Amino acid sequence: MSILVNKNTKVLVQGITGKIGRAQTKYMLDAGTNIVAGVTPGKEGTKVYGIPVYDTVKEAKENHDIDASVLFVPASIARECVIEAAKNKIKLITLITEHTPVHDVMEMKSYIDKSDSLLIGPTTPGIISPGECKIGILPTNMFTPGSVGVISRSGTLSYEVSAILSDNNIGQSTVVGMGADLVAGTNLIDILKLFNSDKNTKLVVLIGEVGGSQEEDAAEYIKNEMNKPVVAYIAGGSAPDGKRMGHAGAIVEGGKGSAESKISHLTSSGVKVVSFLFEIPEVVKKLLQ
Incomplete structure:
Protein backbone atom coordinates (compact mmCIF):
# COMPACT_ATOMS: atom_id res chain seq x y z
CA MET A 1 0.00 0.00 0.00
CA SER A 2 1.14 3.56 -0.59
CA ILE A 3 0.02 7.17 -0.46
CA LEU A 4 -0.42 9.61 -3.35
CA VAL A 5 0.89 7.33 -6.13
CA ASN A 6 0.79 3.64 -7.05
CA LYS A 7 1.08 1.37 -10.09
CA ASN A 8 -2.31 2.54 -11.38
CA THR A 9 -1.55 6.28 -11.24
CA LYS A 10 -1.84 7.84 -14.70
CA VAL A 11 0.81 10.51 -15.10
CA LEU A 12 1.18 13.58 -17.33
CA VAL A 13 4.62 15.14 -17.90
CA GLN A 14 4.57 18.90 -18.48
CA GLY A 15 7.75 19.92 -20.30
CA ILE A 16 8.28 16.42 -21.65
CA THR A 17 10.26 17.43 -24.76
CA GLY A 18 12.92 19.43 -22.92
CA LYS A 19 16.33 17.94 -22.18
CA ILE A 20 15.55 17.23 -18.53
CA GLY A 21 11.93 16.30 -19.10
CA ARG A 22 12.82 13.80 -21.79
CA ALA A 23 15.62 12.19 -19.75
CA GLN A 24 13.55 11.93 -16.57
CA THR A 25 10.58 10.54 -18.51
CA LYS A 26 12.79 7.61 -19.53
CA TYR A 27 13.86 7.02 -15.92
CA MET A 28 10.26 7.17 -14.72
CA LEU A 29 9.15 4.70 -17.37
CA ASP A 30 11.98 2.36 -16.35
CA ALA A 31 10.66 2.58 -12.78
CA GLY A 32 7.23 1.38 -13.93
CA THR A 33 5.47 4.74 -13.89
CA ASN A 34 2.35 4.79 -16.07
CA ILE A 35 2.99 7.94 -18.14
CA VAL A 36 0.07 8.45 -20.50
CA ALA A 37 0.77 11.86 -22.04
CA GLY A 38 3.06 14.86 -22.22
CA VAL A 39 2.61 18.59 -22.78
CA THR A 40 4.89 21.05 -24.54
CA PRO A 41 3.32 24.01 -26.37
CA GLY A 42 4.11 23.82 -30.09
CA LYS A 43 5.02 20.12 -30.00
CA GLU A 44 1.55 18.59 -30.40
CA GLY A 45 1.52 15.50 -32.61
CA THR A 46 5.04 14.40 -31.65
CA LYS A 47 5.90 11.52 -29.35
CA VAL A 48 8.49 10.91 -26.62
CA TYR A 49 9.24 7.22 -26.04
CA GLY A 50 5.89 6.50 -27.66
CA ILE A 51 4.05 8.92 -25.37
CA PRO A 52 1.79 11.40 -27.23
CA VAL A 53 2.56 15.08 -26.75
CA TYR A 54 -0.08 17.85 -26.66
CA ASP A 55 0.03 21.62 -26.70
CA THR A 56 -2.09 22.06 -23.56
CA VAL A 57 -3.12 20.19 -20.44
CA LYS A 58 -6.74 20.62 -21.51
CA GLU A 59 -6.09 18.68 -24.75
CA ALA A 60 -4.21 15.97 -22.88
CA LYS A 61 -7.12 15.60 -20.44
CA GLU A 62 -9.61 15.36 -23.29
CA ASN A 63 -7.74 12.35 -24.64
CA HIS A 64 -6.54 10.57 -21.49
CA ASP A 65 -7.50 9.87 -17.90
CA ILE A 66 -4.87 11.71 -15.82
CA ASP A 67 -4.38 11.46 -12.05
CA ALA A 68 -1.10 13.30 -11.59
CA SER A 69 1.19 15.75 -13.35
CA VAL A 70 4.93 16.29 -12.95
CA LEU A 71 6.48 19.51 -14.17
CA PHE A 72 9.93 19.94 -15.71
CA VAL A 73 9.46 23.55 -16.80
CA PRO A 74 11.47 26.78 -16.45
CA ALA A 75 10.90 28.80 -13.27
CA SER A 76 9.59 31.71 -15.35
CA ILE A 77 6.51 29.74 -16.42
CA ALA A 78 6.09 27.42 -13.41
CA ARG A 79 3.19 29.44 -11.98
CA GLU A 80 1.07 29.35 -15.12
CA CYS A 81 1.83 25.66 -15.70
CA VAL A 82 0.81 24.66 -12.17
CA ILE A 83 -2.38 26.70 -12.39
CA GLU A 84 -3.14 25.19 -15.80
CA ALA A 85 -2.89 21.70 -14.28
CA ALA A 86 -5.12 22.65 -11.35
CA LYS A 87 -7.70 24.30 -13.62
CA ASN A 88 -7.96 21.00 -15.45
CA LYS A 89 -8.62 19.20 -12.17
CA ILE A 90 -5.45 17.16 -11.92
CA LYS A 91 -5.42 15.89 -8.35
CA LEU A 92 -1.67 15.66 -7.72
CA ILE A 93 0.79 18.22 -9.11
CA THR A 94 4.52 17.82 -8.52
CA LEU A 95 6.73 20.81 -9.34
CA ILE A 96 10.38 19.80 -9.66
CA THR A 97 11.53 23.26 -10.78
CA GLU A 98 14.07 25.18 -8.67
CA HIS A 99 14.40 28.97 -8.25
CA THR A 100 10.69 29.69 -8.71
CA PRO A 101 10.04 33.31 -7.59
CA VAL A 102 8.45 33.30 -4.14
CA HIS A 103 5.57 35.54 -5.23
CA ASP A 104 4.78 33.12 -8.04
CA VAL A 105 4.70 30.26 -5.53
CA MET A 106 2.39 32.28 -3.30
CA GLU A 107 0.04 32.83 -6.24
CA MET A 108 -0.02 29.18 -7.26
CA LYS A 109 -0.48 28.07 -3.65
CA SER A 110 -3.40 30.47 -3.24
CA TYR A 111 -5.02 28.96 -6.33
CA ILE A 112 -4.28 25.37 -5.26
CA ASP A 113 -5.75 25.96 -1.79
CA LYS A 114 -9.08 26.81 -3.43
CA SER A 115 -9.01 23.76 -5.69
CA ASP A 116 -9.15 20.00 -5.21
CA SER A 117 -5.49 19.61 -6.20
CA LEU A 118 -2.46 18.91 -4.03
CA LEU A 119 0.84 20.60 -4.93
CA ILE A 120 4.17 19.04 -3.98
CA GLY A 121 7.13 21.41 -4.38
CA PRO A 122 8.64 23.48 -5.82
CA THR A 123 12.27 22.32 -5.54
CA THR A 124 11.21 18.76 -4.79
CA PRO A 125 12.84 15.53 -5.97
CA GLY A 126 9.33 14.11 -6.18
CA ILE A 127 7.48 11.07 -4.85
CA ILE A 128 8.13 7.36 -5.06
CA SER A 129 6.23 4.27 -4.02
CA PRO A 130 9.02 1.72 -4.56
CA GLY A 131 8.25 -0.96 -7.11
CA GLU A 132 5.07 0.84 -8.22
CA CYS A 133 5.49 4.44 -9.33
CA LYS A 134 8.05 7.23 -9.35
CA ILE A 135 7.16 10.84 -10.09
CA GLY A 136 10.22 13.07 -10.27
CA ILE A 137 13.98 12.57 -10.12
CA LEU A 138 14.46 10.20 -7.18
Missing part, protein backbone atom coordinates in the same frame (compact mmCIF):
# COMPACT_ATOMS: atom_id res chain seq x y z
CA PRO A 139 17.08 7.48 -7.95
CA THR A 140 15.17 4.18 -7.84
CA ASN A 141 18.15 2.06 -6.77
CA MET A 142 18.05 3.64 -3.30
CA PHE A 143 14.51 2.48 -2.49
CA THR A 144 12.83 -0.83 -1.64
CA PRO A 145 9.15 -1.68 -1.04
CA GLY A 146 8.05 -1.88 2.58
CA SER A 147 5.99 -0.35 5.37
CA VAL A 148 7.95 2.75 6.47
CA GLY A 149 6.79 6.11 5.18
CA VAL A 150 9.41 8.82 4.65
CA ILE A 151 8.72 12.53 4.44
CA SER A 152 11.57 14.97 3.99
CA ARG A 153 12.06 18.70 3.61
CA SER A 154 15.48 17.99 2.12
CA GLY A 155 15.57 16.40 -1.32
CA THR A 156 18.99 14.81 -0.97
CA LEU A 157 18.26 13.44 2.49
CA SER A 158 14.99 11.89 1.29
CA TYR A 159 16.88 9.36 -0.76
CA GLU A 160 19.96 9.15 1.48
CA VAL A 161 17.77 8.09 4.40
CA SER A 162 15.87 5.66 2.19
CA ALA A 163 19.15 4.13 1.04
CA ILE A 164 20.23 3.67 4.66
CA LEU A 165 16.90 2.02 5.46
CA SER A 166 17.13 -0.21 2.39
CA ASP A 167 20.68 -1.28 3.31
CA ASN A 168 19.22 -2.45 6.62
CA ASN A 169 16.36 -4.39 4.98
CA ILE A 170 13.76 -1.78 5.89
CA GLY A 171 11.49 -0.99 2.95
CA GLN A 172 9.44 2.13 2.29
CA SER A 173 5.75 2.48 1.50
CA THR A 174 6.09 5.95 -0.04
CA VAL A 175 8.81 8.60 0.08
CA VAL A 176 7.76 12.24 -0.32
CA GLY A 177 10.14 15.13 -0.91
CA MET A 178 8.36 18.20 0.41
CA GLY A 179 10.37 20.83 -1.41
CA ALA A 180 12.85 23.17 0.19
CA ASP A 181 11.59 26.65 -0.73
CA LEU A 182 10.48 29.28 1.75
CA VAL A 183 6.89 28.78 0.54
CA ALA A 184 5.88 25.20 -0.28
CA GLY A 185 2.77 23.84 -1.91
CA THR A 186 1.98 21.60 1.03
CA ASN A 187 3.27 20.94 4.54
CA LEU A 188 4.39 18.15 6.83
CA ILE A 189 0.98 17.80 8.47
CA ASP A 190 -0.77 17.22 5.12
CA ILE A 191 1.53 14.28 4.37
CA LEU A 192 1.51 12.94 7.93
CA LYS A 193 -2.28 12.73 7.72
CA LEU A 194 -2.03 10.58 4.60
CA PHE A 195 0.49 8.25 6.20
CA ASN A 196 -1.63 8.10 9.36
CA SER A 197 -4.62 6.80 7.39
CA ASP A 198 -2.62 4.32 5.29
CA LYS A 199 -3.15 0.94 6.94
CA ASN A 200 0.05 -0.53 5.51
CA THR A 201 2.38 2.24 6.64
CA LYS A 202 3.52 1.12 10.09
CA LEU A 203 5.92 3.94 10.98
CA VAL A 204 6.98 7.33 9.60
CA VAL A 205 10.47 8.79 9.33
CA LEU A 206 10.37 12.60 9.26
CA ILE A 207 13.41 14.48 7.98
CA GLY A 208 13.22 18.13 8.91
CA GLU A 209 15.61 21.03 8.80
CA VAL A 210 16.15 24.40 10.44
CA GLY A 211 13.97 27.32 9.40
CA GLY A 212 10.24 27.89 9.54
CA SER A 213 7.82 26.24 11.96
CA GLN A 214 6.67 23.17 10.04
CA GLU A 215 8.25 20.71 12.45
CA GLU A 216 6.83 22.48 15.49
CA ASP A 217 3.38 22.42 13.89
CA ALA A 218 3.83 18.77 12.95
CA ALA A 219 4.77 17.95 16.54
CA GLU A 220 1.40 19.23 17.72
CA TYR A 221 -0.41 17.09 15.15
CA ILE A 222 1.65 14.02 16.07
CA LYS A 223 0.92 14.52 19.75
CA ASN A 224 -2.83 14.86 19.30
CA GLU A 225 -3.66 12.81 16.21
CA MET A 226 -0.91 10.46 15.05
CA ASN A 227 -1.50 6.78 15.88
CA LYS A 228 1.79 5.51 14.44
CA PRO A 229 5.34 5.93 15.73
CA VAL A 230 7.45 8.71 14.24
CA VAL A 231 11.24 8.91 14.05
CA ALA A 232 12.79 12.27 13.19
CA TYR A 233 16.08 13.83 12.21
CA ILE A 234 16.63 17.61 12.01
CA ALA A 235 19.32 18.79 9.60
CA GLY A 236 21.25 22.07 9.94
CA GLY A 237 21.79 22.13 13.69
CA SER A 238 24.88 24.32 13.31
CA ALA A 239 23.16 27.03 11.25
CA PRO A 240 23.65 30.51 12.84
CA ASP A 241 20.79 32.99 13.19
CA GLY A 242 19.92 34.85 9.98
CA LYS A 243 22.19 32.71 7.82
CA ARG A 244 20.77 30.97 4.79
CA MET A 245 22.09 27.41 4.63
CA GLY A 246 21.51 26.23 1.07
CA HIS A 247 17.71 26.18 1.09
CA ALA A 248 15.46 29.23 0.93
CA GLY A 249 13.46 27.82 3.83
CA ALA A 250 16.49 27.02 5.98
CA ILE A 251 16.81 30.36 7.73
CA VAL A 252 16.82 30.74 11.52
CA GLU A 253 15.57 34.07 12.84
CA GLY A 254 16.07 34.99 16.50
CA GLY A 255 15.99 31.36 17.60
CA LYS A 256 12.71 30.68 15.83
CA GLY A 257 12.97 27.63 13.62
CA SER A 258 16.16 26.47 15.30
CA ALA A 259 17.11 22.82 15.55
CA GLU A 260 16.81 23.02 19.33
CA SER A 261 13.24 24.29 19.12
CA LYS A 262 12.19 21.62 16.65
CA ILE A 263 13.85 18.80 18.56
CA SER A 264 12.27 19.97 21.82
CA HIS A 265 8.76 20.13 20.33
CA LEU A 266 9.06 16.77 18.59
CA THR A 267 10.53 15.02 21.62
CA SER A 268 7.80 16.33 23.90
CA SER A 269 5.25 14.95 21.43
CA GLY A 270 6.61 11.42 21.71
CA VAL A 271 8.79 11.47 18.60
CA LYS A 272 12.12 9.66 18.80
CA VAL A 273 14.62 12.22 17.48
CA VAL A 274 18.03 10.91 16.42
CA SER A 275 21.27 12.87 16.25
CA PHE A 276 22.75 11.03 13.27
CA LEU A 277 21.25 9.48 10.15
CA PHE A 278 22.93 6.13 10.75
CA GLU A 279 20.93 5.76 13.98
CA ILE A 280 17.60 5.66 12.16
CA PRO A 281 17.48 1.94 11.18
CA GLU A 282 18.14 0.66 14.70
CA VAL A 283 15.46 2.94 16.17
CA VAL A 284 12.96 1.97 13.45
CA LYS A 285 13.55 -1.74 14.02
CA LYS A 286 12.96 -1.37 17.77
CA LEU A 287 9.73 0.56 17.25
CA LEU A 288 8.44 -1.98 14.72
CA GLN A 289 9.00 -4.95 17.03
Whole structure:
Protein backbone atom coordinates (compact mmCIF):
# COMPACT_ATOMS: atom_id res chain seq x y z
CA MET A 1 0.00 0.00 0.00
CA SER A 2 1.14 3.56 -0.59
CA ILE A 3 0.02 7.17 -0.46
CA LEU A 4 -0.42 9.61 -3.35
CA VAL A 5 0.89 7.33 -6.13
CA ASN A 6 0.79 3.64 -7.05
CA LYS A 7 1.08 1.37 -10.09
CA ASN A 8 -2.31 2.54 -11.38
CA THR A 9 -1.55 6.28 -11.24
CA LYS A 10 -1.84 7.84 -14.70
CA VAL A 11 0.81 10.51 -15.10
CA LEU A 12 1.18 13.58 -17.33
CA VAL A 13 4.62 15.14 -17.90
CA GLN A 14 4.57 18.90 -18.48
CA GLY A 15 7.75 19.92 -20.30
CA ILE A 16 8.28 16.42 -21.65
CA THR A 17 10.26 17.43 -24.76
CA GLY A 18 12.92 19.43 -22.92
CA LYS A 19 16.33 17.94 -22.18
CA ILE A 20 15.55 17.23 -18.53
CA GLY A 21 11.93 16.30 -19.10
CA ARG A 22 12.82 13.80 -21.79
CA ALA A 23 15.62 12.19 -19.75
CA GLN A 24 13.55 11.93 -16.57
CA THR A 25 10.58 10.54 -18.51
CA LYS A 26 12.79 7.61 -19.53
CA TYR A 27 13.86 7.02 -15.92
CA MET A 28 10.26 7.17 -14.72
CA LEU A 29 9.15 4.70 -17.37
CA ASP A 30 11.98 2.36 -16.35
CA ALA A 31 10.66 2.58 -12.78
CA GLY A 32 7.23 1.38 -13.93
CA THR A 33 5.47 4.74 -13.89
CA ASN A 34 2.35 4.79 -16.07
CA ILE A 35 2.99 7.94 -18.14
CA VAL A 36 0.07 8.45 -20.50
CA ALA A 37 0.77 11.86 -22.04
CA GLY A 38 3.06 14.86 -22.22
CA VAL A 39 2.61 18.59 -22.78
CA THR A 40 4.89 21.05 -24.54
CA PRO A 41 3.32 24.01 -26.37
CA GLY A 42 4.11 23.82 -30.09
CA LYS A 43 5.02 20.12 -30.00
CA GLU A 44 1.55 18.59 -30.40
CA GLY A 45 1.52 15.50 -32.61
CA THR A 46 5.04 14.40 -31.65
CA LYS A 47 5.90 11.52 -29.35
CA VAL A 48 8.49 10.91 -26.62
CA TYR A 49 9.24 7.22 -26.04
CA GLY A 50 5.89 6.50 -27.66
CA ILE A 51 4.05 8.92 -25.37
CA PRO A 52 1.79 11.40 -27.23
CA VAL A 53 2.56 15.08 -26.75
CA TYR A 54 -0.08 17.85 -26.66
CA ASP A 55 0.03 21.62 -26.70
CA THR A 56 -2.09 22.06 -23.56
CA VAL A 57 -3.12 20.19 -20.44
CA LYS A 58 -6.74 20.62 -21.51
CA GLU A 59 -6.09 18.68 -24.75
CA ALA A 60 -4.21 15.97 -22.88
CA LYS A 61 -7.12 15.60 -20.44
CA GLU A 62 -9.61 15.36 -23.29
CA ASN A 63 -7.74 12.35 -24.64
CA HIS A 64 -6.54 10.57 -21.49
CA ASP A 65 -7.50 9.87 -17.90
CA ILE A 66 -4.87 11.71 -15.82
CA ASP A 67 -4.38 11.46 -12.05
CA ALA A 68 -1.10 13.30 -11.59
CA SER A 69 1.19 15.75 -13.35
CA VAL A 70 4.93 16.29 -12.95
CA LEU A 71 6.48 19.51 -14.17
CA PHE A 72 9.93 19.94 -15.71
CA VAL A 73 9.46 23.55 -16.80
CA PRO A 74 11.47 26.78 -16.45
CA ALA A 75 10.90 28.80 -13.27
CA SER A 76 9.59 31.71 -15.35
CA ILE A 77 6.51 29.74 -16.42
CA ALA A 78 6.09 27.42 -13.41
CA ARG A 79 3.19 29.44 -11.98
CA GLU A 80 1.07 29.35 -15.12
CA CYS A 81 1.83 25.66 -15.70
CA VAL A 82 0.81 24.66 -12.17
CA ILE A 83 -2.38 26.70 -12.39
CA GLU A 84 -3.14 25.19 -15.80
CA ALA A 85 -2.89 21.70 -14.28
CA ALA A 86 -5.12 22.65 -11.35
CA LYS A 87 -7.70 24.30 -13.62
CA ASN A 88 -7.96 21.00 -15.45
CA LYS A 89 -8.62 19.20 -12.17
CA ILE A 90 -5.45 17.16 -11.92
CA LYS A 91 -5.42 15.89 -8.35
CA LEU A 92 -1.67 15.66 -7.72
CA ILE A 93 0.79 18.22 -9.11
CA THR A 94 4.52 17.82 -8.52
CA LEU A 95 6.73 20.81 -9.34
CA ILE A 96 10.38 19.80 -9.66
CA THR A 97 11.53 23.26 -10.78
CA GLU A 98 14.07 25.18 -8.67
CA HIS A 99 14.40 28.97 -8.25
CA THR A 100 10.69 29.69 -8.71
CA PRO A 101 10.04 33.31 -7.59
CA VAL A 102 8.45 33.30 -4.14
CA HIS A 103 5.57 35.54 -5.23
CA ASP A 104 4.78 33.12 -8.04
CA VAL A 105 4.70 30.26 -5.53
CA MET A 106 2.39 32.28 -3.30
CA GLU A 107 0.04 32.83 -6.24
CA MET A 108 -0.02 29.18 -7.26
CA LYS A 109 -0.48 28.07 -3.65
CA SER A 110 -3.40 30.47 -3.24
CA TYR A 111 -5.02 28.96 -6.33
CA ILE A 112 -4.28 25.37 -5.26
CA ASP A 113 -5.75 25.96 -1.79
CA LYS A 114 -9.08 26.81 -3.43
CA SER A 115 -9.01 23.76 -5.69
CA ASP A 116 -9.15 20.00 -5.21
CA SER A 117 -5.49 19.61 -6.20
CA LEU A 118 -2.46 18.91 -4.03
CA LEU A 119 0.84 20.60 -4.93
CA ILE A 120 4.17 19.04 -3.98
CA GLY A 121 7.13 21.41 -4.38
CA PRO A 122 8.64 23.48 -5.82
CA THR A 123 12.27 22.32 -5.54
CA THR A 124 11.21 18.76 -4.79
CA PRO A 125 12.84 15.53 -5.97
CA GLY A 126 9.33 14.11 -6.18
CA ILE A 127 7.48 11.07 -4.85
CA ILE A 128 8.13 7.36 -5.06
CA SER A 129 6.23 4.27 -4.02
CA PRO A 130 9.02 1.72 -4.56
CA GLY A 131 8.25 -0.96 -7.11
CA GLU A 132 5.07 0.84 -8.22
CA CYS A 133 5.49 4.44 -9.33
CA LYS A 134 8.05 7.23 -9.35
CA ILE A 135 7.16 10.84 -10.09
CA GLY A 136 10.22 13.07 -10.27
CA ILE A 137 13.98 12.57 -10.12
CA LEU A 138 14.46 10.20 -7.18
CA PRO A 139 17.08 7.48 -7.95
CA THR A 140 15.17 4.18 -7.84
CA ASN A 141 18.15 2.06 -6.77
CA MET A 142 18.05 3.64 -3.30
CA PHE A 143 14.51 2.48 -2.49
CA THR A 144 12.83 -0.83 -1.64
CA PRO A 145 9.15 -1.68 -1.04
CA GLY A 146 8.05 -1.88 2.58
CA SER A 147 5.99 -0.35 5.37
CA VAL A 148 7.95 2.75 6.47
CA GLY A 149 6.79 6.11 5.18
CA VAL A 150 9.41 8.82 4.65
CA ILE A 151 8.72 12.53 4.44
CA SER A 152 11.57 14.97 3.99
CA ARG A 153 12.06 18.70 3.61
CA SER A 154 15.48 17.99 2.12
CA GLY A 155 15.57 16.40 -1.32
CA THR A 156 18.99 14.81 -0.97
CA LEU A 157 18.26 13.44 2.49
CA SER A 158 14.99 11.89 1.29
CA TYR A 159 16.88 9.36 -0.76
CA GLU A 160 19.96 9.15 1.48
CA VAL A 161 17.77 8.09 4.40
CA SER A 162 15.87 5.66 2.19
CA ALA A 163 19.15 4.13 1.04
CA ILE A 164 20.23 3.67 4.66
CA LEU A 165 16.90 2.02 5.46
CA SER A 166 17.13 -0.21 2.39
CA ASP A 167 20.68 -1.28 3.31
CA ASN A 168 19.22 -2.45 6.62
CA ASN A 169 16.36 -4.39 4.98
CA ILE A 170 13.76 -1.78 5.89
CA GLY A 171 11.49 -0.99 2.95
CA GLN A 172 9.44 2.13 2.29
CA SER A 173 5.75 2.48 1.50
CA THR A 174 6.09 5.95 -0.04
CA VAL A 175 8.81 8.60 0.08
CA VAL A 176 7.76 12.24 -0.32
CA GLY A 177 10.14 15.13 -0.91
CA MET A 178 8.36 18.20 0.41
CA GLY A 179 10.37 20.83 -1.41
CA ALA A 180 12.85 23.17 0.19
CA ASP A 181 11.59 26.65 -0.73
CA LEU A 182 10.48 29.28 1.75
CA VAL A 183 6.89 28.78 0.54
CA ALA A 184 5.88 25.20 -0.28
CA GLY A 185 2.77 23.84 -1.91
CA THR A 186 1.98 21.60 1.03
CA ASN A 187 3.27 20.94 4.54
CA LEU A 188 4.39 18.15 6.83
CA ILE A 189 0.98 17.80 8.47
CA ASP A 190 -0.77 17.22 5.12
CA ILE A 191 1.53 14.28 4.37
CA LEU A 192 1.51 12.94 7.93
CA LYS A 193 -2.28 12.73 7.72
CA LEU A 194 -2.03 10.58 4.60
CA PHE A 195 0.49 8.25 6.20
CA ASN A 196 -1.63 8.10 9.36
CA SER A 197 -4.62 6.80 7.39
CA ASP A 198 -2.62 4.32 5.29
CA LYS A 199 -3.15 0.94 6.94
CA ASN A 200 0.05 -0.53 5.51
CA THR A 201 2.38 2.24 6.64
CA LYS A 202 3.52 1.12 10.09
CA LEU A 203 5.92 3.94 10.98
CA VAL A 204 6.98 7.33 9.60
CA VAL A 205 10.47 8.79 9.33
CA LEU A 206 10.37 12.60 9.26
CA ILE A 207 13.41 14.48 7.98
CA GLY A 208 13.22 18.13 8.91
CA GLU A 209 15.61 21.03 8.80
CA VAL A 210 16.15 24.40 10.44
CA GLY A 211 13.97 27.32 9.40
CA GLY A 212 10.24 27.89 9.54
CA SER A 213 7.82 26.24 11.96
CA GLN A 214 6.67 23.17 10.04
CA GLU A 215 8.25 20.71 12.45
CA GLU A 216 6.83 22.48 15.49
CA ASP A 217 3.38 22.42 13.89
CA ALA A 218 3.83 18.77 12.95
CA ALA A 219 4.77 17.95 16.54
CA GLU A 220 1.40 19.23 17.72
CA TYR A 221 -0.41 17.09 15.15
CA ILE A 222 1.65 14.02 16.07
CA LYS A 223 0.92 14.52 19.75
CA ASN A 224 -2.83 14.86 19.30
CA GLU A 225 -3.66 12.81 16.21
CA MET A 226 -0.91 10.46 15.05
CA ASN A 227 -1.50 6.78 15.88
CA LYS A 228 1.79 5.51 14.44
CA PRO A 229 5.34 5.93 15.73
CA VAL A 230 7.45 8.71 14.24
CA VAL A 231 11.24 8.91 14.05
CA ALA A 232 12.79 12.27 13.19
CA TYR A 233 16.08 13.83 12.21
CA ILE A 234 16.63 17.61 12.01
CA ALA A 235 19.32 18.79 9.60
CA GLY A 236 21.25 22.07 9.94
CA GLY A 237 21.79 22.13 13.69
CA SER A 238 24.88 24.32 13.31
CA ALA A 239 23.16 27.03 11.25
CA PRO A 240 23.65 30.51 12.84
CA ASP A 241 20.79 32.99 13.19
CA GLY A 242 19.92 34.85 9.98
CA LYS A 243 22.19 32.71 7.82
CA ARG A 244 20.77 30.97 4.79
CA MET A 245 22.09 27.41 4.63
CA GLY A 246 21.51 26.23 1.07
CA HIS A 247 17.71 26.18 1.09
CA ALA A 248 15.46 29.23 0.93
CA GLY A 249 13.46 27.82 3.83
CA ALA A 250 16.49 27.02 5.98
CA ILE A 251 16.81 30.36 7.73
CA VAL A 252 16.82 30.74 11.52
CA GLU A 253 15.57 34.07 12.84
CA GLY A 254 16.07 34.99 16.50
CA GLY A 255 15.99 31.36 17.60
CA LYS A 256 12.71 30.68 15.83
CA GLY A 257 12.97 27.63 13.62
CA SER A 258 16.16 26.47 15.30
CA ALA A 259 17.11 22.82 15.55
CA GLU A 260 16.81 23.02 19.33
CA SER A 261 13.24 24.29 19.12
CA LYS A 262 12.19 21.62 16.65
CA ILE A 263 13.85 18.80 18.56
CA SER A 264 12.27 19.97 21.82
CA HIS A 265 8.76 20.13 20.33
CA LEU A 266 9.06 16.77 18.59
CA THR A 267 10.53 15.02 21.62
CA SER A 268 7.80 16.33 23.90
CA SER A 269 5.25 14.95 21.43
CA GLY A 270 6.61 11.42 21.71
CA VAL A 271 8.79 11.47 18.60
CA LYS A 272 12.12 9.66 18.80
CA VAL A 273 14.62 12.22 17.48
CA VAL A 274 18.03 10.91 16.42
CA SER A 275 21.27 12.87 16.25
CA PHE A 276 22.75 11.03 13.27
CA LEU A 277 21.25 9.48 10.15
CA PHE A 278 22.93 6.13 10.75
CA GLU A 279 20.93 5.76 13.98
CA ILE A 280 17.60 5.66 12.16
CA PRO A 281 17.48 1.94 11.18
CA GLU A 282 18.14 0.66 14.70
CA VAL A 283 15.46 2.94 16.17
CA VAL A 284 12.96 1.97 13.45
CA LYS A 285 13.55 -1.74 14.02
CA LYS A 286 12.96 -1.37 17.77
CA LEU A 287 9.73 0.56 17.25
CA LEU A 288 8.44 -1.98 14.72
CA GLN A 289 9.00 -4.95 17.03
